[in-house]
Amino acid sequence: MKAITVEPGRAGSARFEEFPEPGAREGSVLVEAVAVGICGTDVEIADGKYGWAPEGSKRLVLGHESLGRVIDPGPRETLRRGDLVVGIVRRPDPVPCPSCAVGEWDMCRNGKYTERGIKEIHGFMSERWRIEPEYAMKIDSSLGLLGVLLEPTTVVAKAWEQVSAVGHRAFWEPRTVLVTGAGPIGLLAALVAVQHGLEVHVLDRVESGPKPDLVRALGATYHAGAAADVGFQPDVVLECTGVGAVIGDALQVVSSGGVVCLTGVGSGGRVGTLPMADMAANVVLRNNVVVGSVNANKRHWYRAGETLARADRSWLAHLVSRRVPPEEFEKALKREPDDIKVVIQFSEA
Ligand code: BGC
Numbered sequence: 001m002k003a004i005t006v007e008p009g010r011a012g013s014a015r016f017e018e019f020p021e022p023g024a025r026e027g028s029v030l031v032e033a034v035a036v037g038i039c040g041t042d043v044e045i046a047d048g049k050y051g052w053a054p055e056g057s058k059r060l061v062l063g064h065e066s067l068g069r070v071i072d073p074g075p076r077e078t079l080r081r082g083d084l085v086v087g088i089v090r091r092p093d094p095v096p097c098p099s100c101a102v103g104e105w106d107m108c109r110n111g112k113y114t115e116r117g118i119k120e121i122h123g124f125m126s127e128r129w130r131i132e133p134e135y136a137m138k139i140d141s142s143l144g145l146l147g148v149l150l151e152p153t154t155v156v157a158k159a160w161e162q163v164s165a166v167g168h169r170a171f172w173e174p175r176t177v178l179v180t181g182a183g184p185i186g187l188l189a190a191l192v193a194v195q196h197g198l199e200v201h202v203l204d205r206v207e208s209g210p211k212p213d214l215v216r217a218l219g220a221t222y223h224a225g226a227a228a229d230v231g232f233q234p235d236v237v238l239e240c241t242g243v244g245a246v247i248g249d250a251l252q253v254v255s256s257g258g259v260v261c262l263t264g265v266g267s268g269g270r271v272g273t274l275p276m277a278d279m280a281a282n283v284v285l286r287n288n289v290v291v292g293s294v295n296a297n298k299r300h301w302y303r304a305g306e307t308l309a310r311a312d313r314s315w316l317a318h319l320v321s322r323r324v325p326p327e328e329f330e331k332a333l334k335r336e337p338d339d340i341k342v343v344i345q346f347s348e349a
Pocket of ligand 1: 151
């Protein structure tokens with residue numbers, strides 16, 4: 001079979017090449033790939049800035065936003081041939097730390113977790129892949145190709161749970177949410193916040209293209225420009241850009257008692273000479289919480305499945321803005337102006 005592989009740490013090493021069929025040790029469920037979404041993490045890995053190959057191997061099969069069709073469900077009866085499934089990304093560390101021991105691998109404390117397509121286990125950009133049945137999430141079959149949006153939705157489902165958990169440290173009746181960034185994570189974050197009945201505002205740099213209309217179609221308000229200028233103090237900021245200046249603005253604009261949840265993984269982003277103590281004083285005097293959130297556990301995978309199943313299909317379909325065949329994967333790794341979610345499509349859903 002063929003797979004898209006990369007040598008982690010070496011920029012420009014990605015190839016679509018012959019690769020051995022997945023071995024039985026990788027899981028008893030055999031899956032035919034339908035599509036794999038591309039996110040910033042994949043681009044970072046392809047650029048040699050992130051990612052780790054499995055022990056004993058030089059190359060890593062890329063891809064963590066999966067969608068596939070079960071070819072062989074294996075001995076357990078939990079899945080059937082033809083089911084559409086998405087593979088959970090992270091595996092608990094082997095020690096295990098207390099979080100991994102209770103199934104909260106997203107909160108791993110010792111960093112020894114592994115992640116498919118990212119850290120020490122092969123990903124899903126291969127024509128066939130295998131998975132352990134307990135890590136294969138069956139999706140609502142009416143979603144079809146849109147099931148490829150499940151993994152990014154899990155990231156948002158976890159972030160929302162974090163905001164809610166933090167919020168409940170005190171009397172908590174949030175009304176307004178500001179989402180910074182209208183990429184896939186930002187738009188899915190807006191979807192989740194709308195489904196929770198909040199007044200949602202989404203901010204991005206662009207003034208045209210599909211993003212403003214997608215935000216409005218959710219019943220949310222679109223803002224172009226700086227978060228500092230939105231004209232209100234949101235109870236919750238879901239920060240989905242990872243950009244230093246936007247993060248700085250988010251901390252300034254959030255309401256007293258409000259929560260800022262950081263989901264973007266940026267780098268650098270020094271903002272002038274940041275008055276750190278002044279900013280901290282602001283956080284103290286206004287009882288703010290800044291919480292980082294990464295990955296997702298099974299609870300969030302379940303919730304994300306519910307979110308997508310309830311969402312308007314044509315709205316979701318607009319998020320998948322470009323489909324690329326695997327032999328042209330390099331085109332998928334290059335951003336184009338109107339891209340939202342680019343997917344590599346291996347077969348029909
Ligand atoms: C993935 C997460 C993963 C994180 C860090 C993200 O792109 O969606 O599942 O935990 O990268 O590796």
